[in-house]
Amino acid sequence: MLTMSTDDPRLGQELSSELYNYSICDCCKVGDFDRAMSLLAQMEAQGFQLSALSYTYLIEALGSVGRTLEAEMLFQEMICSGQKPRLNLCNTLLRGFLKKGLLGLAVGLLQEMDDLRIQRNQETYEIFVDYYVNAGRLEDTWSTINEMKRKGFQLNSFMYSKIVELYRDNGMWKKAIGVVEEIRERGVSLDRHIYNSIIDTFGKYGELGEALELFEKMEKEGVRPDIVTWNSLIKWHCKEGDLTKALHLFTNMQEQGLYPDPKIFMTIISHLGELGKWDVIEKTFESMKFRGNKKCWAVYAILVDICGQYGKFQNAEECIQALRSEGLVVSANIFCVLANAYAQQGLCKQAVKVLQIMEAEGIEPNIIMLNMLINAFGNAGRHMEALSIYHHIKESGMSPDVVTYTTLMKAFIRSKKFDKVPEIYKEMEYSGCTPDRKARQMLQIALMMLERRH
Known part of the structure; x- marks a missing residue:
């Protein structure tokens, strides 16, 4: 793929518009989004227009790092230029909007899709159902599922897992378990999505024995547990105060080749911290060093420091700088994890500081962060x-x-x-x-x- 610097002499040639488009796509592929936007500004100043492919790359890239409003601006610009976006791009933007909690923008985009005669597919409906269930919007969830059925789309394992979660979150856990019978009657296989939802339902209502039994059945039937499965079991054992079992599961997860995400690590060490088991926190952290990506150690070391209130990383700016010095790209997810760590320790000023740093870098905070x-x-x-x-x-x-x-x-x-x-x-x-x-x-x-x- 062609690349160029901002002072490349080829920019004055006849194919400079094509070279700009190539280079913008290259920047997106390597994660240099600021340079991509800078090239876009230069390109527009010369009267050139982005290609449909460049628009797609830029919109998806900006959305992936939480720069949703910039992505939406480019989407509108794409439509105004007379280019019709593909359905996959619309779905990507919808997912980005809803991840931020921007329901109004998502609904507006649906209307634009209708105006442009871009037909919704199964993924479009799944994106909205996923958001509605997580947001606790019961009426909207059933309305979307019913519309989906009217359009001829079948309920798959993902949709059934969401229905289970809907019942779970509204106190109807026995009804959630009863969905399994309907699933079997319809001939839908119990895959990882459904197992994870039911295991989480058992965990939420304190039925940990049932959750572990289903977990074992899942493995026997050849459905490999993923990070979501392990996280759910670890989280609910922590909530029930069974830290011995939680740590056992935490170790087993790593032995299965799955490296824990920062959120579940924070759950474990915060519960250990409440009991004053600082030696166990240190031991847990040290045992992880031999299994994971070296760059990730900095995140876990900082979480241990914040949770233990040791003082080294009690300043959010120094904390983020330390991560960058290790060569780690501080994503929207990392910002959220750090804010949560400070929040759990009651360090409000530092939690707000994380938000300010995040916003200063062009990443809009999502509903989870707030x-x-x-x-x-x-x-x-x-x-x-x-x-x-x-x-x-x-x-x-x-x-x-x-x-x-x-x-x-x-x-x-x-x-x-x-x-x-x-x-x-x-x-x-x-x-x-x-x-x-x-x-x-x-x-x-x-x-x-x-x-x-x-």
């Missing part, structure tokens, strides 16, 4: 700051999800502002999110405390 900040302020008893993040979410065009509302309700309960909880509960219902079991429990607590006051 929910973490609400949690950080809530844990620190600073309910007004938690509320300000909630308002920021709405002002930014994002759609608060069920986690946003329940985390904010928890913040108000911690600060003994019980009268605010019913207000947030009503806002949740009005928004289209269905209150889950946790939200209903918090509402009951708040109402009980208000009744005692009177």
Whole structure:
């Protein structure tokens, strides 16, 4: 593939537009997005136009690193130039919007697809169902599934796994398990998606014996557990206080050749930290060094430091600089993991600092990151700051999800502002999110405390 520098003499030649397009695609392939955007600016200044392929590369590349609004701007520019985007590109952009919680933009894009006569496919519907289930939007989920059926699309294992999760999150765990019978009757095989959803359902409701039994059955039937399977089992054993079993699973996962992601590592060490088992944290970290990617060690070392409050990486700027000095690309996911680590330790200023650094680099925070900040302020008893993040979410065009509302309700309960909880509960219902079991429990607590006051 052709490449060029910004002062390449070939830019003045007849094929300079083609060379620009080639080079922009090359930049996207190697992750040099800033240079790609710089070349785009130079290209437009000379009156040249991006090719459909270059638009696709740029939009997908920017979306992959969380620069969603820039991706959306280029998408609109592509349409205005008379080029019709392919369905795959639309689906990529939809997924990026919904990952950020930008439901309004996603729905708007669906309308544009209809206007351009770009037919939705199975993946389009799956993207929305995945978002609606995670956001706790029960009515929207069933509406999308029913529309999907009317269009002639069949429910596959992914869709059934989402239905299981829907029942799970709304307190109907026995009904979730009952879906398995329907799956078998329809001849759909129990693949990894379905196993993971059911295992997670058992775990969430404390049925850890059932979860492990299903895990063993999964392996016997030749369905290889993935990182999601292991994460779920480890997480729920930690929540139930069985850290011995959680650590055993953590070790087994690595022996199976799967390196733990930072989120599950943080779950384990934070629970160990609460019990003051610093030696076990250190031992767990040291044992990982012999199994994973050397560049990733820096992330885990920093998480150990933050969790242990040793002081070396209590400054977010120094922390991110240390990661970069190890040659690690700090992605949107890494930013979220760091913000969560600071949030769990009540280090609110540093959690906010991570957000500021992230935004300064052109990466828009997603709904997960902002929910973490609400949690950080809530844990620190600073309910007004938690509320300000909630308002920021709405002002930014994002759609608060069920986690946003329940985390904010928890913040108000911690600060003994019980009268605010019913207000947030009503806002949740009005928004289209269905209150889950946790939200209903918090509402009951708040109402009980208000009744005692009177």
